[in-house]
Amino acid sequence: MKGIQLDMISEDKLDAMTPMEKVRLILDEVRLGKILVLERGLTPTEQNKLIELTMTEIAPDDFSGIEIESYPVKHNDTFLSKLLGKTTIKTRLTVIGSAAQLKTIRKDRDLISAMVSP
């Protein structure tokens, strides 16, 4: 059967990895033609690393970058967390693929609609 490999990576697996391990895994898998679905998204620092590393790997006629889509983060700003000054940010499901394969059609707060091509 021919098709595109879709890997869904659990939050537990991501939590056990360092930021650089995550970024390396994403780029390696995406460059192999896989589409990744992360149960929980990358932190802002990890997103920065991913963008930086992606830019260093872009090469004409070989790799033009990635398409990455995630929902906006959720804020844990309960009364208690506000009182303690510890508002936390929760990242959400994220889809990543090669820019040549994955194209977002539409995205809003609760929907990501994308096309995948071989």
Place this chain on the structure above:
Amino acid sequence: MGIMKSLGLKFKWIRKLFKKKRARIGIYGPPNAGKTTLANRIIRDWTGDAMGSVSQIPHETRRARRREGVTIESNGSSVTLDIIDTPGLATRIDFHDFMAFGMNEEESKRRAKEATEGVIEAVKWLDDLDGVILVMDATEDPYTQVNVTVIGNMEARKLPLLIAANKIDLPTSSPARIHSAFPQHPLVPISALEGQNIDHLYKEIAQHFG
């Protein structure tokens, strides 16, 4: 000599303690959102100068440009800023996109290479800022990864962010769509090109970055 030197160092330390630090503000956004047009408008309005060239071709700004000591006055208050106009952030750069604008292959590949370096520089600047003006094209979908990344970075650092919903001179613009996407941040609808609502933006800049 040693004592004088030591006193000099102490005074320098005291001067540093009392000197009000100028806020360093980055202008961020995806390519072609109007970042340099806005930077030019701000610099021209308050210093009479200009920041950089603008173009319809994406990634015209491929090096961050910095202008120090820009004083903005609004409603009786004033704020002095160092303004950094950054290259457009992106997760993909394909040289074929530049060829569509009539560039030859060699030029397009060079521009693509410079654009990737510009994106890295823009990302690195995020570590050294006191606030961000995020320029969004109000005619485009606001839920882009660039917007999510910049907003996430500012929220994680607890730094002020002001959204400039640009291009309201165009009939398909919808600042309301941006506001509904990111309701937690202040937003000013503007046309950096036409100067529409720019005084409101200056008021918000003075309020948020002062």
